[in-house]
Amino acid sequence: MSDIMNRQLRLKARPEARVGAEHFSLVETPLPELREGEVLIRVLYLSMDPTNRVWMSDIPQYLPPVAIGETMRALGIGRVSASRSEKFAVGDLVQGLVGWQDYAHVAADEVPKLLKLPAEPGLPLPTLLGACGMSGLTAYYGLTEIAPVQPGETLVVSAAAGSVGSIAGQIGKIHGARVVGIAGGEEKCRYLTETLGFDAAVDYKAPDWKTALKAATPDGVHVNFENVGGEVMRAVLSRMVIGGRVALCGVISSYNSNGGRAGDDFGVLISKRLTMRGFLILDYRKNREAMQQLAGWLRDGRLKAEETVAEGLEHAPEVLNRLFDGSHRGKLVLRVAEDA
Amino acid sequence: MSDIMNRQLRLKARPEARVGAEHFSLVETPLPELREGEVLIRVLYLSMDPTNRVWMSDIPQYLPPVAIGETMRALGIGRVSASRSEKFAVGDLVQGLVGWQDYAHVAADEVPKLLKLPAEPGLPLPTLLGACGMSGLTAYYGLTEIAPVQPGETLVVSAAAGSVGSIAGQIGKIHGARVVGIAGGEEKCRYLTETLGFDAAVDYKAPDWKTALKAATPDGVHVNFENVGGEVMRAVLSRMVIGGRVALCGVISSYNSNGGRAGDDFGVLISKRLTMRGFLILDYRKNREAMQQLAGWLRDGRLKAEETVAEGLEHAPEVLNRLFDGSHRGKLVLRVAEDA
Numbered sequence: 001m002s003d004i005m006n007r008q009l010r011l012k013a014r015p016e017a018r019v020g021a022e023h024f025s026l027v028e029t030p031l032p033e034l035r036e037g038e039v040l041i042r043v044l045y046l047s048m049d050p051t052n053r054v055w056m057s058d059i060p061q062y063l064p065p066v067a068i069g070e071t072m073r074a075l076g077i078g079r080v081s082a083s084r085s086e087k088f089a090v091g092d093l094v095q096g097l098v099g100w101q102d103y104a105h106v107a108a109d110e111v112p113k114l115l116k117l118p119a120e121p122g123l124p125l126p127t128l129l130g131a132c133g134m135s136g137l138t139a140y141y142g143l144t145e146i147a148p149v150q151p152g153e154t155l156v157v158s159a160a161a162g163s164v165g166s167i168a169g170q171i172g173k174i175h176g177a178r179v180v181g182i183a184g185g186e187e188k189c190r191y192l193t194e195t196l197g198f199d200a201a202v203d204y205k206a207p208d209w210k211t212a213l214k215a216a217t218p219d220g221v222h223v224n225f226e227n228v229g230g231e232v233m234r235a236v237l238s239r240m241v242i243g244g245r246v247a248l249c250g251v252i253s254s255y256n257s258n259g260g261r262a263g264d265d266f267g268v269l270i271s272k273r274l275t276m277r278g279f280l281i282l283d284y285r286k287n288r289e290a291m292q293q294l295a296g297w298l299r300d301g302r303l304k305a306e307e308t309v310a311e312g313l314e315h316a317p318e319v320l321n322r323l324f325d326g327s328h329r330g331k332l333v334l335r336v337a338e339d340a
Numbered sequence: 341m342s343d344i345m346n347r348q349l350r351l352k353a354r355p356e357a358r359v360g361a362e363h364f365s366l367v368e369t370p371l372p373e374l375r376e377g378e379v380l381i382r383v384l385y386l387s388m389d390p391t392n393r394v395w396m397s398d399i400p401q402y403l404p405p406v407a408i409g410e411t412m413r414a415l416g417i418g419r420v421s422a423s424r425s426e427k428f429a430v431g432d433l434v435q436g437l438v439g440w441q442d443y444a445h446v447a448a449d450e451v452p453k454l455l456k457l458p459a460e461p462g463l464p465l466p467t468l469l470g471a472c473g474m475s476g477l478t479a480y481y482g483l484t485e486i487a488p489v490q491p492g493e494t495l496v497v498s499a500a501a502g503s504v505g506s507i508a509g510q511i512g513k514i515h516g517a518r519v520v521g522i523a524g525g526e527e528k529c530r531y532l533t534e535t536l537g538f539d540a541a542v543d544y545k546a547p548d549w550k551t552a553l554k555a556a557t558p559d560g561v562h563v564n565f566e567n568v569g570g571e572v573m574r575a576v577l578s579r580m581v582i583g584g585r586v587a588l589c590g591v592i593s594s595y596n597s598n599g600g601r602a603g604d605d606f607g608v609l610i611s612k613r614l615t616m617r618g619f620l621i622l623d624y625r626k627n628r629e630a631m632q633q634l635a636g637w638l639r640d641g642r643l644k645a646e647e648t649v650a651e652g653l654e655h656a657p658e659v660l661n662r663l664f665d666g667s668h669r670g671k672l673v674l675r676v677a678e679d680a
Contacts, residue, residue: 054607060578060611233606265591266569266606266616267394267594269588270590270620271401271402271620272402272618273617273619273620275617276606277609277613277615278615280611
């Protein structure tokens with residue numbers, strides 16, 4: 001045993017709706033000694049993602065649900081603080097599924113899954129989790145591989161002020177599309193059009209938002225980058241042109257209810273001959289070319305990134321809820337420790 | 341006015357659930373005289389299709405809903421009994437949206453939409469509405485353009501004993517796939533495996549059908565030709581391989597409730613990275629090459645067609661319900677008149 005203490009948030013009970021502190025135990029234990037091939041990571045930032053909520057539910061999904069008693073799974077960035085692996089040296093900056101804890105003790109067979117970041121990345125660490133990380137890559141692949149958008153087409157992005165949506169809309173503009181974002185509240189909508197350069201924004205909290213969506217898409221919708229599902233997606237699908245394409249990235253509106261919602265209807269895919277393609281960034285996550293493209297756009301100002309940084313590992317459950325309340329903009333990250 | 345009387349079934353009220361005689365008025369009127377460019381068709385067979393039910397509902401769809409007071413829209417086959425169009429002569433066999441009536445009086449601007457069939461087609465007329473008509477074409481395009489199935493892959497077809505499903509499964513076999521059909525009842529399931537050559541059949545009315553589906557798809561499902569939606573589709577999607585493809589042809593399970601059902605969930609498209617493509621045969625309906633391919637397969641016995649023929653225009657509403665009760669096999673048609 002080491003004399004360093006590690007705090008972990010372990011899943012105690014599966015939430016039925018919103019996540020709360022009551023669903024986790026905060027456990028403090030000394031770190032075990034490293035064995036051959038293992039790595040210890042000091043967690044610096046945790047990425048707060050809608051998919052975290054899915055992992056807490058015992059429903060069929062792309063990874064096994066987090067087990068009761070297990071440390072909550074989460075993507076994050078940290079620095080190697082001890083290493084018995086040839087692959088990593090103390091001080092290396094890494095990204096991986098570090099979990100909701102102060103230190104990630106990475107077993108030898110898990111070490112290959114860690115992504116080494118440049119020691120001096122030239123971008124703030126939260127950006128490496130956001131616009132130049134998984135969020136940015138998700139937006140990038142959604143609009144290149146999954147549902148490529150062509151110049152002159154209309155792209156509608158939901159959750160458009162969020163980490164993925166805000167980048168997706170800007171990439172749509174880079175590709176020459178007319179871009180309409182859907183977000184909650186006037187302030188976010190102004191942010192989309194005035195700061196990020198979207199052509200139009202629709203506030204889904206306004207009573208007449210469906211009329212506004214119609215007015216903002218006079219030629220219909222060619223591509224939908226969908227993050228929300230439910231009522232928002234239904235409204236967008238109703239505006240799609242025949243043969244339109246949907247990059248289905250998320251259905252966050254259903255995550256707190258552990259599945260689909262009444263009123264979801266696949267029939268519109270038939271009547272409009274739509275192609276809907278679900279995707280996970282998991283399949284593309286190590287593509288450095290795309291990351292360099294995103295980094296280039298960020299450096300030359302074509303892409304604007306914003307992060308909302310919350311503090312304190314112990315607040316992770318309540319911070320995660322901000323994704324569902326919409327009380328953040330851009331990438332939501334949790335700072336666990338200062339980078340030394 | 342002509343002295344020929346025409347019976348028409350006109351939509352009187354929109355059904356909320358099952359269709360009944362009470363939703364239609366049977367109106368008898370003399371046929372008007374033909375004007376320049378117009379055609380009169382003696383209706384012989386009506387195609388009874390799930391989409392007919394959708395047309396009765398005032399929900400967003402690919403054609404305008406049938407208006408209250410309007411003759412029910414339906415595809416059918418008939419013979420030209422009078423013509424003032426250069427395009428058609430008396431005695432020509434035609435297919436088109438003839439409607440639920442004895443005679444279709446086709447306006448000049450609608451005449452181009454009629455499809456002329458060979459005078460001696462060499463196949464029974466119901467087959468021209470079924471395996472060698474819209475149903476066969478739907479199956480054909482679903483498995484070639486929409487979700488091509490490769491040799492060795494597993495294809496699951498729902499409503500597999502129906503007009504489209506029975507052909508889709510057989511085309512899957514022709515393409516070298518392992519084909520599993522889902523149908524209601526032991527007799528239909530035997531028909532699929534013993535007569536049509538499916539590799540396996542799953543009776544969704546049996547209590548353990550989801551276990552049976554799992555057992556019948558040991559390597560997962562690569563392509564789903566989906567006709568049903570709802571619970572059946574959910575079970576199939578849960579068996580799909582990562583990156584599987586869905587040809588979404590119909591969601592008949594929701595047509596009697598005018599839309600989607602509780603529990604429908606788009607999330608599985610993400611977790612399994614599925615591509616779901618909705619399609620309508622409307623977009624492919626005049627492709628004679630595909631029809632010739634189907635006719636060739638029918639002649640050489642690689643494709644088996646079955647039709648269920650009901651009698652009497654006045655029974656159309658109750659006959660349509662057989663599509664939803666599953667009390668038919670293959671193509672369901674209504675004979676309105678004997679071919680002279």
